[in-house]
C-alpha cells in the first residue's frame with residue numbers, strides 16, 4: 226500500500242451531520258476496525274497498528290495538537306492502517322460512525338474528573354454506553370482501564386448493570402496490549418491500574 230501523508234492520516238468526514246459510510250474511513254471495510262476513544266498522543270494506537278497490520282485502527286481525540294502528533298508519527302512509522310478523527314467521542318460513537326463497525330472499543334485512562342461535583346462528566350455513563358454498544362459489531366468487546374479507584378468502581382457498576390454488556394475476563398497475559406502514555410506515567414508513580422472488559426449483548430425487544 227502507498228505510504229500516507231500526515232494529512233491523509235486524519236479522517237475528515239465529508240459531512241459531519243450525515244454519518245459516515247463504512248468504506249469512507251478505510252478502503253476495505255471487511256477488515257476488523259478497533260476504536261481508541263480519547264487516544265491522547267497515540268502510543269497505544271500506533272503500537273497496535275504496527276503489531277496488527279491485518280486490522281485497522283481509528284483514534285478519536287478532541288485535542289488538535291495530539292491529532293497532529295499522531296499523524297506525523299504514523300507517517301514516520303510507515304503505518305497505513307491507522308486514522309485519527311478530531312472530534313468529540315460521544316458524538317462520534319452515537320451518531321457519526323456506522324453502527325456495528327467496530328470489533329473492539331478501547332477506553333483507556335479517560336479523564337477521571339476526580340472532584341465529586343464534576344463526576345457527571347465521566348465518559349462511562351448510560352448515554353455513552355448506548356453509543357459504544359451502537360458502534361460495536363455483534364459479539365464485539367469494550368475494554369476499559371483506569372488508575373482511578375473511584376472511577377473504576379463507578380464505571381464497572383454502570384456497565385455490569387447494563388443489559389447492553391456482559392463482563393468478560395481481562396485479556397490473557399500473553400496477548401499484545403501495549404501500555405498507553407498515561408498508563409506509563411501512573412505506573413512510574415506506583416499507582417494501581419485496574420482493567421475490565423465486556424462483550425456486547427444483543428438487545429431482545
Ligand SMILES: C[S@@+](CC[C@H](N)C(=O)[O-])C[C@H]1O[C@@H](n2cnc3c(N)ncnc32)[C@H](O)[C@@H]1O
Nearest residue numbers: 263264265286287313314333334336405406407
Ligand atoms: C487522560 S488522557 C488518556 C489518553 C490515552 N488514552 C492514554 O491512556 O494515554 C484522556 C484523553 O481523552 C481526550 N478526551 C477527553 N474527553 C474527550 C472527548 N469527549 N472526546 C474526545 N477526546 C476526549 C483528552 O483530550 C485526552 O487526550
